[in-house]
Structures are given as C-alpha cells and as structure tokens.
Amino acid sequence: MSKIKLATDAIVFGYQHSQLFVALVKRKYPPFKGQWALPGGFVLENENLETAVKRELREETGIHINYLEQLYTFGETGRDPRRRVVSVAYFGLVRPKDFKIKAATDAAEVAWFDVKKLPPLAFDHKKIMKTALGRLRAKLTYQPIGLNLLDKKFPFGDLERLYSTILDKKIDRRNFRKKFLKFGILDELDEYASAIDKGRPGKLFSFDKRKYNALRKEGILFEIR
Amino acid sequence: MSKIKLATDAIVFGYQHSQLFVALVKRKYPPFKGQWALPGGFVLENENLETAVKRELREETGIHINYLEQLYTFGETGRDPRRRVVSVAYFGLVRPKDFKIKAATDAAEVAWFDVKKLPPLAFDHKKIMKTALGRLRAKLTYQPIGLNLLDKKFPFGDLERLYSTILDKKIDRRNFRKKFLKFGILDELDEYASAIDKGRPGKLFSFDKRKYNALRKEGILFEIR
DNA sequence: TACCTTTGCGTAATAAAAACGCAAATCATG
DNA sequence: CATGATTTGCGTTTTTATTACGCAAAGGTA
Numbered sequence: 001m002s003k004i005k006l007a008t009d010a011i012v013f014g015y016q017h018s019q020l021f022v023a024l025v026k027r028k029y030p031p032f033k034g035q036w037a038l039p040g041g042f043v044l045e046n047e048n049l050e051t052a053v054k055r056e057l058r059e060e061t062g063i064h065i066n067y068l069e070q071l072y073t074f075g076e077t078g079r080d081p082r083r084r085v086v087s088v089a090y091f092g093l094v095r096p097k098d099f100k101i102k103a104a105t106d107a108a109e110v111a112w113f114d115v116k117k118l119p120p121l122a123f124d125h126k127k128i129m130k131t132a133l134g135r136l137r138a139k140l141t142y143q144p145i146g147l148n149l150l151d152k153k154f155p156f157g158d159l160e161r162l163y164s165t166i167l168d169k170k171i172d173r174r175n176f177r178k179k180f181l182k183f184g185i186l187d188e189l190d191e192y193a194s195a196i197d198k199g200r201p202g203k204l205f206s207f208d209k210r211k212y213n214a215l216r217k218e219g220i221l222f223e224i225r
Numbered sequence: 226m227s228k229i230k231l232a233t234d235a236i237v238f239g240y241q242h243s244q245l246f247v248a249l250v251k252r253k254y255p256p257f258k259g260q261w262a263l264p265g266g267f268v269l270e271n272e273n274l275e276t277a278v279k280r281e282l283r284e285e286t287g288i289h290i291n292y293l294e295q296l297y298t299f300g301e302t303g304r305d306p307r308r309r310v311v312s313v314a315y316f317g318l319v320r321p322k323d324f325k326i327k328a329a330t331d332a333a334e335v336a337w338f339d340v341k342k343l344p345p346l347a348f349d350h351k352k353i354m355k356t357a358l359g360r361l362r363a364k365l366t367y368q369p370i371g372l373n374l375l376d377k378k379f380p381f382g383d384l385e386r387l388y389s390t391i392l393d394k395k396i397d398r399r400n401f402r403k404k405f406l407k408f409g410i411l412d413e414l415d416e417y418a419s420a421i422d423k424g425r426p427g428k429l430f431s432f433d434k435r436k437y438n439a440l441r442k443e444g445i446l447f448e449i450r
Numbered sequence: 451t452a453c454c455t456t457t458g459c460g461t462a463a464t465a466a467a468a469a470c471g472c473a474a475a476t477c478a479t480g
Numbered sequence: 481c482a483t484g485a486t487t488t489g490c491g492t493t494t495t496t497a498t499t500a501c502g503c504a505a506a507g508g509t510a
Contacts, residue, residue: 199456
C-alpha cells in the first residue's frame with residue numbers, strides 16, 4: 001500500500017482586547033517532543049477531512065469551533081522527519097466566549113498565543129501559520145468572516161478594532177462604520193453595551209447571515225479596505 | 226499502513242479565439258472506463274505534490290504548462306468507488322502556442338474541450354472543474370494571471386476579449402485599457418499585430434513580470450473588474 | 451461641574467469608475 | 481479607388497466612491 005500518511009492540521013484563531021490569538025498544543029511525544037505545534041493528527045480511513053480536523057480539535061483542545069475552511073495542503077517530502085506525511089491544513093475561528101480551553105486528552109498542554117509572540121513551532125508549522133495569517137488578512141477584506149471572531153452581539157467599535165489589529169493599520173472610525181453599515185448585513189439592536197468600559201456606550205449589532213447570503217446571491221460583493 | 230491513497234488532478238485551461246478550453250483525458254481502465262476525466266494519478270512516495278502533477282501531465286498529455294498553483298484538496302469518502310482516495314487538485318494555464326497535444330502514453334485520448342460544452346466527467350471531476358473555474362474567474366480580478374493564457378506578445382484587444390469571455394460579461398474597451406495600462410505592468414512594443422484579422426492592427430504588448438513583482442512588493446495591488 | 455473618552459452623525463474635498471464621442475488604420479467590395 | 485465595416489487609440493464628461501475631517505452627545509471619573 002501507499003506509505004504516504006495523510007494528516008490534518010488546524011490553525012484556530014481567536015480575538016480579544018485588540019489581540020489576535022492562535023491555539024497551540026505542546027507535543028507529548030517525539031519528534032519535536034516538548035515543542036509547541038498546531039493541533040492535528042492522522043486522518044482515519046473512513047473519515048472525511050473536515051470530520052478529522054474537528055475530531056482532533058475536540059480531542060486535543062476541546063475547542064468549540066465557529067468557522068472552518070480548508071486552507072492549503074502541505075506535502076513537501078521531508079516535512080516530517082519520520083516518514084512521508086501530507087497534511088491538509090484548515091483554518092478556523094472561535095468567538096471570545098469559547099476561549100476557555102477544556103481538558104485535553106491527547107496533548108499535554110494547550111494554550112492561546114498572541115500571534116505577535118509565537119514560540120518556535122514544530123515541523124513546518126511556522127510556514128503554515130504564515131499562510132493562515134495571510135489568508136485571514138486577505139479574506140477579511142472581501143468576506144465578513146471577522147464577525148466569527150466576535151460575540152454574537154457586539155458594539156461597533158469592537159469590529160473596527162478587530163480590523164485594525166488584524167490588518168495592522170489605522171482605520172478611520174467614521175468612514176469604516178459608514179462603509180460597513182452600507183452593506184446592510186448588520187442588524188442594529190435595541191441594546192447597549194454595558195458601560196463597564198469608559199466612554200459612551202455603543203449600540204449592539206448582530207450579523208444578519210440570511211441577508212448576507214441573499215446579497216451574495218445577487219452578486220453584490222462585500223469589500224472593506 | 227494507511228489505506229488512504231493520495232492522488233493529484235490537474236485542471237489545465239487554455240484560451241484561443243474567445244473560447245476557454247480545458248484539457249481532458251479519456252479513461253482507459255475502469256472505473257469510469259471510456260469516460261472523460263481530468264488528467265491525474267497517484268503520488269509516489271518520494272515525490273512532491275507539484276512534481277507529481279507535472280509528471281502526470283507530461284505522461285498523459287504532453288502538455289507544457291505555463292502556470293501552476295494548488296487549487297483545493299478533495300477528500301470525501303466515497304469519491305472513488307474502489308477505495309479511499311484523497312486528491313490534491315492543481316490548476317494550470319497554457320499559452321495558445323502550447324495548445325498542440327502530443328502523443329499520450331498512459332491515457333487513451335487527450336483533447337481540449339470548450340468549458341461551455343463539457344462532456345460528462347468521471348468521479349467528482351465536475352465539482353473540481355467548478356471550483357477551478359471559480360478560482361480562475363476570481364483570480365483574474367486581483368492578479369494578472371490571464372497573461373499566462375496569451376502569447377508572450379499580444380495585441381491589447383486579445384487581453385480584453387480574454388477577460389470578457391472568462392468573466393462572461395461585456396467590458397468597456399476604453400476604460401479597461403486605461404485601467405490595465407495604468408498599472409504599468411505591460412510593455413508597449415514597437416511591433417504591430419500581423420494584419421491577418423480585419424480592422425486596424427494594434428500594437429503588441431508584453432508582460433513585464435519584474436515590474437509587477439516590484440509593485441506587489443510595494444503593496445500596490447492589481448485589480449480589474 | 452470640568453474633563454476625558456468613545457460613539458454617532460454629518461459635510462467637503464479628492465479620487466476612481468462608468469459612460470460615451472470620435473478620428474485613424476486596415477480590409478473587403480463594388 | 482471610393483465606401484462601408486471593423487478595430488484601434490486617445491479623449492472628455494458625468495457619476496460614484498473614497499478620504500479627510502468637524503462636532504455634538506453620552507457615559508465615567510475627579
């Protein structure tokens with residue numbers, strides 16, 4: 001039979017307080033024992049790829065994923081020192097409330113790392129991270145996937161700060177708001193953000209996925225820069 | 226060992242006379258014997274994925290590929306009736322002069338099909354085709370990859386017709402020209418298209434890849450709609 | 451009450467896109 | 481060899497989108 005092994009890896013992003021995080025697990029066994037790595041593992045024979053990623057994530061991190069898409073397949077010979085392993089990488093997003101990491105079964109430790117302060121990573125996972133970050137940044141500009149990183153109800157300022165930190169640039173608050181709201185995919189609620197923060201409490205918004213899909217069907221395209 | 230087999234498939238596009246073509250091979254053996262399918266096959270144990278696609282393409286079609294990128298990995302259980310096969314699909318572009326198909330070794334027949342008149346395809350290749358077409362159309366708008374489908378020297382009208390046929394919409398010739406040339410990635414040559422066609426012969430242009438990469442590095446982004 | 455911060459709504463200046471006009475170069479045709 | 485058909489090449493005007501700001505309102509804090 002084929003001696004090529006098939007695996008999946010997951011790059012899971014989380015966002016909170018103007019910081020972008022990624023979930024990593026500390027490896028229990030060689031190779032790279034004790035190093036941080038992306039959660040992932042081998043695909044079972046009768047298992048779909050997406051099912052495999054979700055299973056690994058559940059087993060290793062207990063994370064409840066909110067958005068998941070295939071990223072890229074990394075298949076260079078030699079990327080695993082043991083033998084030929086081809087890995088289909090997925091990238092996922094979680095909401096702030098799902099940040100808490102549950103008991104891990106397979107991996108020794110799980111933790112969220114600020115993407116700006118990553119430890120050395122096992123295998124070619126640094127390369128995978130870079131690809132994932134590129135995809136996240138690019139996609140943010142032409143699909144409203146950033147909303148998967150916020151609570152279901154959020155003040156508008158949160159969304160603006162999310163774009164600003166992930167795209168790593170200043171954004172004019174007023175123009176950003178006008179442009180985003182003009183798409184009509186956010187519902188303005190009759191609730192206000194609790195005034196724990198300083199400043200005037202803002203109205204809460206929620207993503208109207210139905211309206212977004214309808215607009216997309218019509219060919220109207222989302223774009224934020 | 227793993228009973229999952231790893232394969233690659235190639236979706237190769239060609240363009241000529243306002244028509245978009247794709248290369249297909251007729252299957253020699255079951256399953257789907259006698260049906261048209263995408264060129265492809267199993268990855269060898271010590272072979273990189275891109276090497277595998279290129280080898281298969283050479284063996285099955287003799288096509289000289291000009292541009293190649295990974296498209297998506299199709300891994301649903303049951304997509305191959307025999308056993309579990311996960312396929313990493315690539316999509317490629319060839320120039321008109323490379324259209325001629327050479328002797329095939331592995332496959333019975335190779336042919337170019339107009340994407341608008343495709344025969345029934347084996348496996349889940351119809352789905353792969355759809356994904357590839359989507360990617361080509363999307364990418365055309367934010368990267369000048371369409372130039373890989375034209376001769377190295379081409380009259381501007383060819384480029385406009387290429388966009389018009391692949392994106393399947395009318396384009397204002399004058400605005401398109403202005404916008405495309407403004408990027409400064411095309412060199413205007415001192416040659417003219419041979420006046421075999423009717424109408425005024427146009428100047429020939431060529432793609433200045435160096436200039437394009439320089440601009441991309443600066444963060445200036447290409448966009449055509 | 452004064453001050454700081456953030457929200458929410460607006461307007462003016464600037465840049466980009468879309469719509470359209472028209473002459474020049476070539477070929478086919480009578 | 482003049483006429484029409486076709487395609488190129490270079491404009492202008494109108495419309496739309498983006499960018500750059502101004503400023504009052506609503507909350508907390510001192």
